[in-house]
Amino acid sequence: MQKGNIMEINLQDNRLKTNLCGIDIDNPIIPASGTFGYGYEFAKIYDINCLGTFSIKGTTLYPRYGNPLPRIAESPSGILNSVGLQNPGIDKVLNHELRELEKVFNKKVIANVSGFSISEYVNVCEMLNDEDMIGWIELNISCPNVHGGGMSFGTSPELAGEVTASVRKVTSKPLILKLSPNVTDIKEIAKSCESNGADAISLINTLLGMRIDLKSRKPILKNRTGGISGPAVFPLALRMVYDAYEAVKIPVVGMGGISSARDVIEMMLAGARAVEIGSANLINPYASKEIIDELPALMDEMKINNIEEIIGGAHE
Amino acid sequence: MKKVLFKIKENIEIAENIFKMVLSGDTEEINKAGQFIDLKLSNYYLRRPISVSDFDDNSVTIVYKVLGKGTKFMTMLPRGHMIDALTGLGNGFDESKSGPSPLLIGGGVGIPPLLKLAKMFNEINVNPSIALGFNSEKDAFYIDEFKELSSKVLVASVDGSIGVNGFVTDVCEALIPSSFVYTCGPLSMLKSVYSFCEKYDIDGEFSFEERMGCGFGACMGCSTEARELDAQGEPTGKYISKRICKEGPVLCRKEILWK
Numbered sequence: 042m043q044k045g046n047i048m049e050i051n052l053q054d055n056r057l058k059t060n061l062c063g064i065d066i067d068n069p070i071i072p073a074s075g076t077f078g079y080g081y082e083f084a085k086i087y088d089i090n091c092l093g094t095f096s097i098k099g100t101t102l103y104p105r106y107g108n109p110l111p112r113i114a115e116s117p118s119g120i121l122n123s124v125g126l127q128n129p130g131i132d133k134v135l136n137h138e139l140r141e142l143e144k145v146f147n148k149k150v151i152a153n154v155s156g157f158s159i160s161e162y163v164n165v166c167e168m169l170n171d172e173d174m175i176g177w178i179e180l181n182i183s184c185p186n187v188h189g190g191g192m193s194f195g196t197s198p199e200l201a202g203e204v205t206a207s208v209r210k211v212t213s214k215p216l217i218l219k220l221s222p223n224v225t226d227i228k229e230i231a232k233s234c235e236s237n238g239a240d241a242i243s244l245i246n247t248l249l250g251m252r253i254d255l256k257s258r259k260p261i262l263k264n265r266t267g268g269i270s271g272p273a274v275f276p277l278a279l280r281m282v283y284d285a286y287e288a289v290k291i292p293v294v295g296m297g298g299i300s301s302a303r304d305v306i307e308m309m310l311a312g313a314r315a316v317e318i319g320s321a322n323l324i325n326p327y328a329s330k331e332i333i334d335e336l337p338a339l340m341d342e343m344k345i346n347n348i349e350e351i352i353g354g355a356h357e
Numbered sequence: 358m359k360k361v362l363f364k365i366k367e368n369i370e371i372a373e374n375i376f377k378m379v380l381s382g383d384t385e386e387i388n389k390a391g392q393f394i395d396l397k398l399s400n401y402y403l404r405r406p407i408s409v410s411d412f413d414d415n416s417v418t419i420v421y422k423v424l425g426k427g428t429k430f431m432t433m434l435p436r437g438h439m440i441d442a443l444t445g446l447g448n449g450f451d452e453s454k455s456g457p458s459p460l461l462i463g464g465g466v467g468i469p470p471l472l473k474l475a476k477m478f479n480e481i482n483v484n485p486s487i488a489l490g491f492n493s494e495k496d497a498f499y500i501d502e503f504k505e506l507s508s509k510v511l512v513a514s515v516d517g518s519i520g521v522n523g524f525v526t527d528v529c530e531a532l533i534p535s536s537f538v539y540t541c542g543p544l545s546m547l548k549s550v551y552s553f554c555e556k557y558d559i560d561g562e563f564s565f566e567e568r569m570g571c572g573f574g575a576c577m578g579c580s581t582e583a584r585e586l587d588a589q590g591e592p593t594g595k596y597i598s599k600r601i602c603k604e605g606p607v608l609c610r611k612e613i614l615w616k
Contacts, residue, residue, distance in 0.1 A: 078575050086358060098577070106582050106598055109616065111568040113578035115403045120570055127577045127598065261568075271402055323571035324397070324404065326443070327360065 062215030119271030149176025183221030209238030286312025386445025410469030456536025464542025490525025
């Protein structure tokens with residue numbers, strides 16, 4: 042059978058359907074922010090309407106070129122990046138990127154928003170209010186590659202709560218807080234987001250790391266450090282999703298090194314309601330689609346009638 | 358972009374630690390000199406972007422230098438082995454800008470993409486001048502191949518063991534006047550070529566190398582700041598972001614911002 046036919050069957054496969062913060066999605070597979078651009082590049086190689094949804098490249102109030110090159114390094118089963126929130130700014134995202142996207146994608150997307158101050162998060166989210174393409178807002182309070190913003194909000198329960206509460210006041214769209222693994226207690230941060238009005242949490246963002254070039258004896262990344270992602274971080278991500286699931290009642294979106302349908306099932310057993318696929322898209326541009334294609338057969342094999350029934354199944 | 362499973366037809370050392378690999382398979386999306394393919398090696402997470410040095414309807418040739426464990430691993434892949442690659446990546450050179458007397462300047466493993474470019478010029482009866490730079494004779498390759506395509510090939514080597522003793526830009530002056538420059542090589546060489554172009558007021562295209570995440574424009578890992586050009590190719594005074602893997606690796610001389 043042709044792959045195209047399999048995809049059409051999956052679109053109608055009710056067993057994969059789930060719901061994220063009140064919005065129905067056809068399946069729980071969501072390409073992660075920063076690994077899928079604004080989608081339309083991937084739409085050239087497959088029909089991205091097969092996805093549950095996806096999270097757009099992290100958006101800030103003003104355009105950003107990001108950090109100096111080089112900003113990519115390799116590690117065993119992983120990638121380090123120090124891109125640093127390169128994006129064209131919210132105006133261009135609304136006026137250009139989403140207009141290109143709507144030509145090829147007929148579902149709502151997740152707007153991933155970042156900022157250097159609480160007012161920046163608030164301003165950007167206010168501007169998204171009237172945008173119908175945006176179903177959810179994912180607040181990135183966990184970027185390890187910028188200073189004076191990003192991760193500093195995500196490593197303190199107080200600041201994480203303050204950002205959540207401030208944005209909650211200006212938007213009625215479902216609010217997902219994207220959390221950093223670079224913390225001592227993920228549960229405290231997750232609870233603070235929940236009690237301040239978050240509709241869901243997503244985790245993990247990348248882990249802070251570095252590589253040194255043996256020839257130059259200097260860091261490979263010009264920014265010195267970067268965020269690690271890829272299969273190398275999967276067990277750690279799984280553990281944090283498991284912990285976060287026990288700490289909050291709101292949905293948990295799991296991510297970190299997911300590369301196969303088996304990883305998806307494992308992450309959902311740990312407590313994820315949906316999953317984001319990140320680095321895998323960069324290594325294999327068809328990764329997210331292939332995972333969706335593989336899920337029904339794996340569910341048959343595991344005698345899973347409905348994907349939702351396994352959420353948190355690994356807990357007592 | 359197209360994901361293709363290639364079969365290795367040939368994988369041989371052509372100079373010290375420099376290998377030529379010929380792959381057979383679908384080359385539909387490869388259509389310009391200066392494009393690259395992105396190879397997936399088992400045991401290595403990131404793909405390896407390597408420029409195309411030649412291609413036809415059913416095969417593609419790459420030349421690579423052993424720089425680390427990944428490229429060392431590549432040297433051990435036998436004939437008949439299958440290898441997954443993303444093809445048709447990068448913008449490639451625009452041969453329509455050449456004018457009557459283009460000058461191709463290559464250094465080390467920056468030389469391979471210029472071979473296909475020289476072949477394309479041959480097919481349209483344009484005779485390019487060629488300047489090739491190497492560190493030493495033991496690193497030299499493709500000199501004879503270029504001599505078959507051009508009557509004006511000059512070689513330089515840093516240690517003087519082959520050709521003129523010096524850098525590749527030291528032989529470029531003997532090859533002007535030129536209508537346009539196409540160049541690929543190490544960053545320091547590109548900067549020297551840039552100065553050469555400015556001095557003689559020659560426009561050109563420069564192919565850059567950068568550490569890449571995906572190779573097809575998704576991760577922004579290789580984006581750099583560049584000057585925006587208008588429809589006539591002149592700077593507008595504004596700056597834009599260019600992905601080396603997508604809007605590059607070839608940049609016009611006037612859009613380059615050295616940092």
